Amino acid sequence: MSHPIQKIQPSKFPSGPSPITPDQRYWKTFKHSQNLSCQSPVTHISFPPPSRNNLQPSNNDSFVVTTGTRVQIYSIQTRKLIKTITRFSDIAHSAEIRKDGRVMVAGDDSGRIQVFDMKERAILKTWDEHKQPVWTTKFSPTEMTTLMSASDDRTVRLWDLPSQESTTKFIGHSDYVRSGCFLPGTMSKMVVTGSYDTTVRLWDPRIATKSAMTFRHAAPIESVLPLDSGTTILAAADNQISVLDLVAGKPLHIIKNHQKTVTSLCLASQGTRLVSGGLDGHVKMFETSEWNVIAGAKYSSPVLSVSVVASGANQEDRLLAVGMQSGELSVKTRLRGKEKAEAREKKKEMDALLEGTLDMYDAKNKKRKRAEEMTKKNKEAQKNGIGQSSAVQKVNIEVERRPVPETVWERDLRQGKYAHALDAVLEPNLPSAKVFDVFQELRYRNALKIALEDRDDATVVPIFEWVSKYLPYPQYAKTCAFNTTHFYGFCLPEVASRDKHTTSSKLLISNHAHHRTVRYGISTSRERCPTDVSNVVGFTIMLT
Structure with a gap:
């Protein structure tokens, strides 16, 4: 037998820099965009935060969208509308689900705060202390019955579900208070708020008449967001995002990548990425060490709200939901494992249908499935210890080598x-x-x-x-x-x-x-x- 012909080995050149970075490649995996139409601008998107208590697991199978006088509840898995809550007398704001997934709170332009049962959509609680629109409502990350609210009446209030009145009233802002939330971690009793008086204030419930810390900006504050460390706060003012250090009491960095007002902030990738949306129609992703832009997307209308919805035990990013001024809700899904394979097969089937080769595709698909079944049977037989005497036998066949084509x-x-x-x-x-x-x-x-x-x-x-x-x-x-x-x-x-x-x-x-x-x-x-x-x-x- 003659020695096989040795072909010339192709030269290997050094690979140049990749045209796209790993972060860009990651955000490109959010595909299968679904555009849902709402009757009013989509002002807020949220989903229940993960529960840190094993006895109270998080029911994070849904996310809520606030639009006009209604709150719409969607399934994370199917992206279909599950329920709609319309029991608002005016424009609704900032619907939030508690971490156990059973209760939801929302404010409206009448100044009313309502707490709903997620299953029956019944009103569990109503507060009317605010005299002007309530723009922000948030549940405490640690206490199940505590929540906060921020209103255009320039006050910030803490509430307890069993009580009929607010437990704490923070006074200090001189203009509309449009954003706020609890701090995470060991500082969960403290509240941070952003106001149109251009200040970001940190509040301690023990001192209600005076803010514990104040950061002044050059423009009204549209959104505030604390990082998971609890010592850093992000504040959106005009087209800039300030990174505020609570320990040093000063700004660490100012992000200037938007052309128009930044309206929404959220975290992604378990708190290691910042996502922002603005009136310029851009959604931008930043890394949280040097605050550089790593990816972005352009939308057809000004962006009012953005949220990266996480699900599963590991809280992996699942959906990129973007709400716009036009009333359009864009939801992009990041497929994983079996879902990705099914989507790939579906695309191949559609391509074969368009090309007129569906019969050939079906025949190849059946052949592949039969081969997979035979492989599965062989593995099961080997696992059960079936020997050479059974129907499954190992046959050594010497395959004749074909001559290598030569140029x-x-x-x-x-x-x-x-x-x-x-x-x-x-x-x-x-x-x-x-x-x-x-x-x-x-x-x-x-x-x-x-x-x-x-x-x-x-x-x-x-x-x-x-x-x-x-x-x-x-x-x-x-x-x-x-x-x-x-x-x-x-x-x-x-x-x-x-x-x-x-x-x-x-x-x-x-x-x-x-x-x-x-x-x-x-x-x-x-x-x-x-x-x-x-x-x-x-x-x-x-x-x-």
């Missing part, structure tokens, strides 16, 4: 016809990497001089043109420079001495073009690195 230049190289191999690979339609591989093989065999001997100007021109064309490419530069020394060393002098008066104009043009390429490379190198580049390009002495 023309590979055959010429194997037969020692180096000049013919070089001529064959220089066809116009062949990729440059193939020519490079042949030059490398000739150099490895020390046969480049043999391949260039006894040539006239007609056979030299294609080689010369290829070298001149790919000399500026870094991956080919070393080989092209090596080949050029051979051309100027013995190939071109041989042609010129043999055909002194008949040298073609095409060869002369190629020679001049090669000189221009080398001169341009030298001048560019000297501009970028003002040193002697003659050592780098050793053959430049030929230009004189």
Whole structure:
């Protein structure tokens, strides 16, 4: 039996920088966009936070959307509308689900705060202490019966579900209070709020008449968001996002990547990414160490609310929900595991249907399923210890090796016809990497001089043109420079001495073009690195 033919191994070049970063690739996995129409602008999107108590697991199978005078509840798994709560006398604001998923709270423009039973949609509690619209309502992350509210009456209040009145009233803002929330972790009893008086204030329930800390900005505060550490707060003011350090009592960084007012902030990837939406129609993602933009998306209408909905035991990002001024709700889903495979198969089926090859696709799919079933049966038989006497037997079959297809230049190289191999690979339609591989093989065999001997100007021109064309490419530069020394060393002098008066104009043009390429490379190198580049390009002495 003859030894199998060894093919020329293709050269491996260093991989350049990837056109997209891992973060961009991650956010591109949010596909399968579903656009839902609402009758009014979508002002708020939320989902129940994860429960830290194993005895009270989080029922995070739904997320709520506040739009107009209604609150719509959607399924995270199916993205379908489950329930609608319409028991509001005016425009609703900031509907939030408690972490156990059983209770929801929302405010409205009448100043009323209502608490609903998620299952029956019944009103469990109503408070009317606020005299102007209530824009923010939030449940405490640690206490199941405690919640806060912020209103245009310039007050911030704490509530207890069993009581009929507010337990604490914070006074200090001089304008509308449009955003607020509890701090996480060990500081969960403290409240942070943002107001149109351009201040972000930190409140301690033990001192209701005075804020514990105040940060002043140059524009009204639209949204505040604490990081999971509890010592850093993000505040959106105009088109900027301030990163505030509670320990140092000063701003750490100011993000200036939006063109218009930032309206919404949320965290993603378990608190390691910040997502912002603005009136410029952009949703931008930031990393939380240097606060650089890592990804983004453009929407057709000003963005009023954005939320990255997480689900599962590991709280993995599942949905990217964006609410817009036009009343459109965009929901993008990040598929995982089996769902991704099913979506891929569905896309293949639709492509086959459009191309008219559905029968071929079905036949291939049935064949694949039969093979999977046989593999499964074989594994089960081996697991159960069925031996050679059973229906499942191991048969050793020696598969005859098919001869490896050989290209023309590979055959010429194997037969020692180096000049013919070089001529064959220089066809116009062949990729440059193939020519490079042949030059490398000739150099490895020390046969480049043999391949260039006894040539006239007609056979030299294609080689010369290829070298001149790919000399500026870094991956080919070393080989092209090596080949050029051979051309100027013995190939071109041989042609010129043999055909002194008949040298073609095409060869002369190629020679001049090669000189221009080398001169341009030298001048560019000297501009970028003002040193002697003659050592780098050793053959430049030929230009004189």
